[in-house]
Amino acid sequence: MEKSLEWAWELRRQEMELAVVPTLHADRIMQAMLVNPGIVGGRLAFVKYGKIELDDLRSRPQLAVAFHNGWRWATVEGLAEWDAYSRTMYDQRRTAVPIAPSRVYGS
Numbered sequence: 001m002e003k004s005l006e007w008a009w010e011l012r013r014q015e016m017e018l019a020v021v022p023t024l025h026a027d028r029i030m031q032a033m034l035v036n037p038g039i040v041g042g043r044l045a046f047v048k049y050g051k052i053e054l055d056d057l058r059s060r061p062q063l064a065v066a067f068h069n070g071w072r073w074a075t076v077e078g079l080a081e082w083d084a085y086s087r088t089m090y091d092q093r094r095t096a097v098p099i100a101p102s103r104v105y106g107s
Contacts, residue, residue, distance in 0.1 A: 003104040005044060008074035011106065012037075012067040020066045021046070023056040031056075037065060044076055045098040054095055065099065067106075074106035 012019065021033045033053060035046035044065060048054060057063065061080040066073060078101040 003074070003106060005039075005076060005101050005104060008067055008076050008104050008106065009039060009044075011069050011072060011074045019046070021063055023053055023063065024060050025052070025056055026059065035065070040096070040098060043081075043098045044078075044101060045096050047096050057097060063099065072106065074104065076101050077103045 017036055019035055019037050021035050022030050023033060024030055031053070033048065035048065037044055037046040039045070046065075048057070057080045062077075063080055064075050064077045066075045068074075076099065078099040081098045081100050
């Protein structure tokens with residue numbers, strides 16, 4: 001079965017609604033965030049608060065979102081995409097982070 005965003009999303013719905021997103025800080029240290037993603041306009045997205053994490057995502061928009069269901073897992077890789085709405089939210093130190101998937105894989 002070819003892996004797709006829909007496949008990953010279905011796996012997520014079967015277990016829990018949370019996902020892990022690692023970000024890379026400017027000092028090259030990784031940090032994992034727990035997020036509650038959703039599908040918005042056909043794209044995977046999550047809302048994030050916190051200036052440091054948002055600055056990290058803006059500077060290094062490549063990310064991966066990992067879901068699991070028991071020992072089965074799915075990862076959606078892609079770029080964070082920003083628009084005027086997100087820039088306004090960013091000024092308020094929160095933002096929606098839509099992702100343009102480039103690769104989906106898992107077991």
